[in-house]
Amino acid sequence: MMQTSLAKDKIKVLLLEGVHDSAIQLFRHHGYHNLEILQTSLNEDELCEKVKDAHLLGIRSRSQLNERVFAAADKLIAVGCFCIGTNQIDLDAAKRHGVVVFNAPFSNTRSVAELVLAEAIMLLRGIPEKNAVAHEGGWLKSAKQSFEARGKILGIVGYGHIGSQLSVLAEQLGMHIRYYDVEDKLPMGNAQSVPTLDDLLTQADIVTLHVPETEQTQWMMGRRQIERMKPGSLLINASRGTVVDIDALAEALSSRHLAGAAIDVFPVEPKGNNDEFMSPLRGLKNCLLTPHIGGSTLEAQENIGVEVAGKLVRYSDNGSTLSAVNFPEVSLPTHATAQRLLHIHKNQPGMLNAINRIISDNEINVAGQYLQTDESVGYVVMDIDGDNGANILQQLKDIPGTIRARRLF
Numbered sequence: 001m002m003q004t005s006l007a008k009d010k011i012k013v014l015l016l017e018g019v020h021d022s023a024i025q026l027f028r029h030h031g032y033h034n035l036e037i038l039q040t041s042l043n044e045d046e047l048c049e050k051v052k053d054a055h056l057l058g059i060r061s062r063s064q065l066n067e068r069v070f071a072a073a074d075k076l077i078a079v080g081c082f083c084i085g086t087n088q089i090d091l092d093a094a095k096r097h098g099v100v101v102f103n104a105p106f107s108n109t110r111s112v113a114e115l116v117l118a119e120a121i122m123l124l125r126g127i128p129e130k131n132a133v134a135h136e137g138g139w140l141k142s143a144k145q146s147f148e149a150r151g152k153i154l155g156i157v158g159y160g161h162i163g164s165q166l167s168v169l170a171e172q173l174g175m176h177i178r179y180y181d182v183e184d185k186l187p188m189g190n191a192q193s194v195p196t197l198d199d200l201l202t203q204a205d206i207v208t209l210h211v212p213e214t215e216q217t218q219w220m221m222g223r224r225q226i227e228r229m230k231p232g233s234l235l236i237n238a239s240r241g242t243v244v245d246i247d248a249l250a251e252a253l254s255s256r257h258l259a260g261a262a263i264d265v266f267p268v269e270p271k272g273n274n275d276e277f278m279s280p281l282r283g284l285k286n287c288l289l290t291p292h293i294g295g296s297t298l299e300a301q302e303n304i305g306v307e308v309a310g311k312l313v314r315y316s317d318n319g320s321t322l323s324a325v326n327f328p329e330v331s332l333p334t335h336a337t338a339q340r341l342l343h344i345h346k347n348q349p350g351m352l353n354a355i356n357r358i359i360s361d362n363e364i365n366v367a368g369q370y371l372q373t374d375e376s377v378g379y380v381v382m383d384i385d386g387d388n389g390a391n392i393l394q395q396l397k398d399i400p401g402t403i404r405a406r407r408l409f
């Protein structure tokens with residue numbers, strides 16, 4: 001088995017936000033025993049302190065990793081998002097600091113789609129309010145404002161992995177699917193795309209949001225968009241809290257312009273389970289509130305644990321950046337005999353020349369060389385013969401423009 005230049009018991013793995021035990025088992029199985037495991041997220045100051053000696057960091061959707069955190073994380077080589085979204089990370093800052101970021105792009109897709117479908121049915125039947133009233137000793141037995149899902153129009157905003165999976169499930173219930181996406185997307189079954197968000201809002205009985213958090217999607221469901229929704233229609237948000245103007249939503253639910261909503265994500269979420277959840281939506285009986293658990297099933301979390309920990313271990317052990325979200329992707333064969341040098345640098349002229357000069361000046365035989373670049377960063381991996389790796393590594397580190405360099409042997 002290949003070794004890393006640092007003994008594995010010196011490689012510190014910091015895991016936040018209660019990542020699944022499957023990840024911990026996988027790290028241990030591969031010889032990583034220096035694990036610090038926390039159940040909650042950390043605020044910026046706490047993070048800056050904790051990341052100082054971490055080589056690998058695992059987070060979920062809550063931890064905010066910005067320039068200041070990366071600047072404090074001298075030793076960090078990779079971050080694993082044990083979730084889909086990567087909006088909580090300044091991906092460019094990570095790259096500038098030579099930190100590779102991975103995620104699990106579809107291990108919890110099905111869990112979100114199932115929850116949203118269930119919520120659509122619950123909202124159509126007015127269950128949040130009937131449930132709340134029954135808990136207070138009331139009895140709201142009535143068919144008023146209660147509907148079957150069959151024949152209703154489900155409007156999906158963002159027809160990616162989750163949106164299209166939901167489309168398939170909802171159509172099996174006899175719902176009619178319309179979707180709006182900024183990209184051309186293959187319609188599943190009988191789903192139909194609509195040209196604008198406004199078209200979707202004015203046609204749908206239920207609008208459900210499945211976009212990532214970007215500049216374009218921030219507050220994309222504002223007061224005006226909510227007003228454009230059909231009177232008595234329903235809104236579901238299991239994407240990101242910043243996609244919906246929560247005050248405007250609270251008003252629309254109070255006035256009953258919207259009959260109901262199911263909200264899983266919020267502009268500000270508690271750090272962990274012991275903190276208070278604050279929201280203008282609290283107390284609105286026609287609003288189903290869930291604590292960001294769209295992807296929180298045991299199946300999804302177990303799969304995510306194996307997937308993302310696997311990507312971190314592969315990068316640490318072997319240098320492979322396959323499926324990284326912020327970095328040039330290099331898929332590497334395992335190489336048991338040669339030493340492997342990994343060099344991350346600013347993508348500037350003369351860099352490859354400088355690397356190759358060191359190789360030729362030292363009369364090193366290169367058994368394999370792999371290179372990928374993007375507009376700002378280059379990643380070179382070299383398998384070299386001989387036992388001069390430590391010396392070569394130091395020379396590589398001294399090249400101006402070097403961001404990070406490592407040796408595996």
Ligand SMILES: NC(=O)C1=CN([C@@H]2O[C@H](COP(=O)(O)OP(=O)(O)OC[C@H]3O[C@@H](n4cnc5c(N)ncnc54)[C@H](O)[C@@H]3O)[C@@H](O)[C@H]2O)C=CC1
Binds near residue numbers: 108161163
């Ligand atoms: N509540 C939860 O626990 C979970 C929430 N999520 C959230 O769901 C989001 C979506 O996940 P996936 O479907 O896997 O992502 P995806 O990347 O497969 O799909 C997103 C779709 O949104 C579209 N899109 C982007 N900007 C848009 C815009 N301005 N207007 C319309 N469409 C736009 C994209 O073209 C893409 O088709 C994630 O980014 C994450 O934030 C994901 C998993 C669990």
Ligand SMILES: O=C(O)C(=O)COP(=O)(O)O
Binds near residue numbers: 294
């Ligand atoms: O996968 C995602 O993007 C999610 O929002 C789920 O986040 P979580 O792992 O539950 O914090």
